Amino acid sequence: MAHLQGQERADYVQDMFARIAGRYDTMNRLMTFGQDVKWRQYVIRQANLPAGGRLLDIATGTGDIADEGRRQVPGLLAVGGDFTIEMMQAGKRIPGRQSIRWAAADTLALPFPDHTFDAVTSGFLMRNVIDVAGAFREQWRVTRPGGRVVVLESSPPKDNLLKPFIKLHLNTVIPTLGRLVTGNADAYRYLPDSTQAFQGPQQLAATMRAAGFVDVAYRLFMFGTIGVHVGTKPIN
DSSP states (O other), rough: OOTTTTHHHHHHHHHHHHHHHHGGHHHHEEEEEHHHHHHHHHHHHHHOOOOTTEEETTOTTTHHHHHHHHHTTTTTTEEEESHHHHHHHHHHSSSSSSSEEEEETTTOOOSSSOOOOOEEEEOOOGGGOHHHHHHHHHHHHHHHEEEEEEEEEEOOOOSSSTOOOOOOHIIIIIIHHHHHEEEEEEHHHHHHHHHEEEEEEEHHHHHHHHOEEEEEEEEEEETTTEEEEEEOOOOO
């Protein structure tokens, strides 16, 4: 399904996340051996949010990153936006997340004014959008000058001795877990496929720079298969 393009792909992704919403967090913990919790903590640290600031977490899903922002930053206004209502409904049922400001939002047409947020974060969004450059332009638009955009995303496995084992995990272990845990093996075939077809970390950094971000940098985790990219919206 990773070969789908345009609106057909967008519709498939929305339906897919609606189907797996109830077990999405459980699968994330299993697929990453619990490491995704630490990655989200790192995302918020990189966002450099001020006390009482404003965060937009786009493609928020069940609100993991937005909730982490509230834990780390006193007085933070955390907005969680997603175009899959079922994911946000699952998040609202998690204790402590009722104070997140949930919003129906398409990452290619964010329903917020220019320069609204001190930071915009996302987790495993960019490989699913139909226009990566357009998504970055929208995030740039709603970020205040001097604010940051932080992207947590999977990366294609590197050509090294670990690649066969990583591909085994992506192509066999994850779909099997998906079938057993969620009953939706096709969704967990799409997710590894979309990872392997996506931009590498250097290319994603270049896309961020082309959208207008400066001081773009990234850090890789989990044998190079996960990256956290950071870019700043220039003040002038």
